[in-house]
Structure formats: C-alpha cells, structure tokens
Amino acid sequence: MRATRFFIATLKEAPADAEIVSHQLMMRAGLIRRLAGGIYTWMPMGLRVLRKVEAIVREEMNRAGAIELLMPAVQPFELWEESGRGPKYGPELLRFKDRHQRDFVIGPTHEEVITDVVRREVKSYKQLPRHFYQIQTKFRDEIRPRFGVMRGREFLMKDGYSFHASYEDLEREYRNMYETYTRIFTRLGLKFRAVAADTGSIGGTGSHEFHVLADSGEDAIAYCPNSDYAANVELAEALAPNTSRLAATQTMQEVDTPGKTKCEDVSALLDIPLQKMVKAIAVVHAQGSFALLLLRGDHYLNEIKAQKIIGEFRFANDEEIKSTLGCRPGYIGPVGVNGVAIYADHTVAAMSDFVCGANKDGFHLKGVNFGIGGLVDVTGSNVADLRNVVESDPSPDGKGMLSLCRGIEVGHIFQLRTKYAEALKCQFIDEQGKEQVMEMGCYGIGVSRIVGAAIEQGNDERGIVFPAAISPFEVVIVPMGYAKSEVVRTAADQLLNELLAAEIDAILDDRDERPGSMFADWELIGVPHRIVVGERGLKEGKLEYKGRSDADVQMQDIGSVAGFIKQRLCD
RNA sequence: CGGGGUGUAGCGCAGCCCGGUAGCGCGCUUGCUUUGGGAGCAAGAUGUCGAGAGUUCGAAUCCCUCCACCCCGACCA
Secondary structure, eight states: OBGGGSOOOOOSSOOTTOOSHHHHHHHHTTSEEEEETTEEEEOHHHHHHHHHHHHHHHHHHHHTTOEEOOOOSEEEHHHHHHHTOHHHHGGGSEEEEOTTOOEEEEOSOOHHHHHHHHHHHOOBGGGOOEEEEEEEEEEOOOSSOBTGGGBOSEEEEEEEEEEESSHHHHHHHHHHHHHHHHHHHHHTTOOEEEEEOOOTTTOTTOEEEEEEEOTTOSEEEEEOTTSSOEEETTTOOOOOOSSOOOOOOSOOEEEEOTTOOSHHHHHHHHTOOGGGBEEEEEEEETTSOEEEEEEETTOOBOHHHHHHHHOSEEEOOHHHHHHHHSSOTTSOOSTTOOSOEEEEEHHHHTOOSEEEEOSSTTEEEEEEOTTSTTOOOOOGGGEEOOBOOOTTOBOTTSSSBOEEEEEEEEEEEEEEETHHHHHTTOEEEOTTSOEEEOEEEEEEEEHHHHHHHHHHHSEETTEEOOOGGGSSOSEEEEESSTTTOHHHHHHHHHHHHHHHHTTOOEEEOOSOOOHHHHHHHHHHHTOSEEEEEOHHHHTTTEEEEEETTOSSOEEEEGGGHHHHHHHHHHO
16 A cells, blocks of 8 residues: 555544543544544544454454354334333434334344344254354444544444354353454454453343453453452452451540541541541432441442342432431431431441441541440341452452453453343244244444554554554555655565565555654554665665664664564564 | 533634634645755635524624533443
8 A cells, every 4th residue: 555545634633522542543543533423434544443353353253153144224113112122222222213104223233133033034953053243333322422432322343143042052152252252352462351241130140241451441340360250340249358346345435527528538637547437328219218328438339239239229418418317428427327227338347446427517436336325236138248349359259359450341242041032032943843942142342442442552642552453554664755766766665565465564655745744643543563764774775664662773684674574463 | 311511714722701803823725945753934725703593883702592512420332
C-alpha cells in the first residue's frame, strides 16, 4: 500500500466529546468518525484493524468446529413475544414498524432467530451437536452510549450458539469455547483474564467473562495470583473471618465527634484504626420497612450481594433517616434502634469493642459490643456477605490472597441450558425416539469493542501502540525526501515490493511530507514497525529500523531488512 | 429516565454578564523558501453563531420552546 492511494485522516486535537484515551486516539488517528450518538463510521484505517480482529476470531471459531452463517439484522417482533423477552428487554430494543404496520426490531442479539432456524432444520439427535456463529452488526439502544466504540449503540459482534442433545455435551462445548476464546485473545496480543460471571437464574458455573486488562476498565476484577480463580468484584465472595469474636473488654461510652461524618475522619479524630469502626447504611425495602446494613469502616457495600440477601431496596434519604433514627447521616449506628432490621457483614459480626454512630448529631459511641447495652446480637441470616472484596482478602478457593485489577469485558460465554429452546419449542428426537428439548450455549465476542480495548491497553503519549496482529499495517516505510531524491525513491519502492512479496502488510508513506509529521502520524496510528529510508544510511547500504516502543533506532543492512521484519513479526 | 453541563468555520476555542463590524490557533487553497521530529513568509477561502418563536430600531449576546451532544447514576459484547 502507498499512503497517497490510501486515506489518512489524522487530527492534531481530539474532539472535545471524546472522554477516554482510546476514543480520543481513535478519532485522532482517523480510525473512526461519529455519525450520531454511539454510531460510528469505520474509516479505512480503522476498518483494517476491525477486519484483522474479525479474521482471527473467524479462523479460531472455524478451527474449533463452529459453522458460520449470517442472520438478518432486522427481526420480526413476534419472535421476541414468543421467547417472552420482548417486555424484559425494554427500550434497549430498537423497534419499528414497516409499511404494513408490522412490528420489527433491529437485532440486539440473535438467540431467537438462531433457535427458530434450528427448530426448523434440526430434527434428530444425529444432527447434533451443532454450533452456528456469525459476525454481524448489532444494535442496542443503550441508555448512555459512551467511550466511543467501547459502548456504542451499533457495534460488531461475533455471536455463536451451540445446540446439544445432552447437558454433558453442552459442557464439553463450553470448555471448547473457553479454550478457543483463550486462543483468540492470545493471538490478538492482548493481556486478558477469564473471570467467573453471574449466571443469574440459571445458576451453576456456566458463565465466564473475558476481560481485557486496563486501568480504565469499567469492571473491577478480583483474582488470585496463585491460582486461576478470578471473578467480577460484583460476585467475588468475601469469606467470613475464621477467627471468632473476642470478648468485650470496654464499656460503651459516648464521644464528641462534631462535624465528623466519615469513618476516616472519626478514626483520625479518636486515633482508632478504621478496622475498629463500623458504618451503618440505612436502606428502605421495597415494602417500605427500614433496615441497617453494617460494614467495617474500611469496607464498601456490594449492592448486588445485599439485594440477594434482603431483597429489593433503595437508600434511605435524609428525612427518613432523621425521622426514624433521629440524626443526620454520618452519625447512624445500630445501638438502641427499635423495629429496624439489622444486617451485619461477616467481618462486623466478628468485631468487638468497636466504634459506631450514636444516632445523635455530633456523637459516636466507642467500646460497642453486640448483645450488650441496647445493641442486639446478630446471628443467623442477619449475618451475611455484604461487602466488596478488597486487596489481600483470602481467595475463596483457599489458594492465597486476592488481588484486584480492572478490565473491559470483551467476551462472554454462557450455558443457556434450555431457556430459549423451551420457550421456542426447539426439540429433537433422541435415540429412543422420544422428543427432547435441546441444551443450548451462547458465546459472544465484542469485535468492535476489542479495538477500543486494545488501544486502552496499548497507548503512550505519542499515540496508539497496536499489537502487530491487529495493527492497520505491520510496517511503515518512511522515506526522507521521496520526491527529491531518486536514490531514496528507488530504495523505498524496492523495499515496499520486497516486503509485500514476503507477505508483510506494509505501507510506504510517499506523501513527501516533512519527516516530523510523518513520524508523528505513524506513531499516532500505532504501527509497530518503522523503517526509515534516507540518503544518509543508503550511502552505507543501511536502513534504519525502530519498533514503536523502542527507545533507539538500529541500522540494518539493506538486503536483510525484509527477513529482519519477518523475524520481528514472528516474535 | 433522574441530576449537572455544552452547542460559534473541518478540529480546538474566545466573544455572551454589559445587545450595535463574526474573531483566534490548527487544518484547507495559492506562491516562494525550507526538508531527519508536527516548517517560515505572503496572499486567500470557509459561518443559516444548534433550530424555532419572542423582546428590541438592532440579538451570537436577553426571554421562551424544542433539538443535539457530553459528564455522574441503574445495563451489557
């Protein structure tokens, strides 16, 4: 490829609406342009990246035995009524009517359509198992599209659906996909981690998310460095402490803490460690009853866990707190409250001689103990895992301590079991001639999101640092004075031909720009390898090589460059 | 949807409070010079000031309505 025949659309400044680095860099490098909220054009440079990701995904899916097909983006709404998902999906499902006033949707996912295909085409156990997948544009009318291509409304996704005669076979395919996804993300050159995910109503161990690790990721992940345990912090279990509660040694005492409404402030004022503090969070149940959730001073509430224990709730507002407890938020405590349910985190239940709010503005209590002086003891179902795990909590698999990191969800595999097959009557005849409902799995990869995630993971002050596998070009040739110097022009043209002949995806920047702006452009775009052709080096029969993240250049003999690059790309 | 904010040239912004000539930087066009890290000089082009209605002799500026976009919260690849 030659730059003058391609389309390079770099920008010095990023549009103001691009918030995170990957979005800014994708705009600046001319990979994408915005059409409407959450809807982007993939410019030629960006499309090359997208296609490379797609190709790797396709290759590995095919190798894993999945069969590609392509389903319509437009689906009749009836199918969604049949599966019962129409109402549940709600406004995220983009609906419209055709000229005959028939209801249609633009597909946000394809469980219904694929199940409809399979229920019509697959009748016998002899045709099972089958795994169909497609790489296709989806539309989800997100409440808040943001982060460019990472949470767009229109996006490219690989979605696969497998059908089985037995649960055992579904499990086999699930493991197959776990391994396939691992291969895909490895080939893409990304740092990633598979984490256990919520399986909702279906339960079991049947769901994993694949996260690209990046500090800016939206999800917090807890993992054990000594084992393969990893889970979304939303799910990661905080084990109950294995030490039992110590006997009380102090008597309860009111202390003056004017203006100190945060655990950290009270801890500093009283010179008592945060780990001896208890915070109480006031919530209101769906039925209207009040409850207090007790957490250690340095821990944070996990709303998902709490919801599972106490049911739907919302946070109490200031007036409700005032009228029920008689104080402002910041001074809430569990002592002397009547008719208010108290739920304690495991850690809190094992505490003694602690500090908490006095339910009186400007005061806290110290030397507080469960079962003494107006504080009921907490036992049984009122003690639960209510908090987010923190760094160095014990790993639930008992193999060491947890570490935390952040990730971007780019893949999700799920054992659907018979949820859709049942609703849509997707059945087959088994060996005994009996009609059975198929077991299903589904497996998604956010293809366009991967591009954003890769950039989020690989960038520096100069721009994108692409893994070679998905860079728009593998090598760029930057000539010094292409228009002026015939030696340079000849050498550059010849090198381009050599690289292309060696099946290296190379581009020659023949724009005759000033060197500075060519260097800046290609560093912004993130091409991993660069060769400079200049009269200076040519005199000695040498070309200059620099890797995108290298500190220095190195000189290579003109004849050995193609081989050298080939070697680099294999590393 | 709730809360906050922004719409002025392709991009980044000033002007708005206090109404009166539409402005800056980058980019773009032309010419000359320059050519190993986003060049210099000179000359140009580009705007329904988000849309509509209103107040006024006069509105980018004040008032109202709408629209779009962004940020913070509940979803997901």
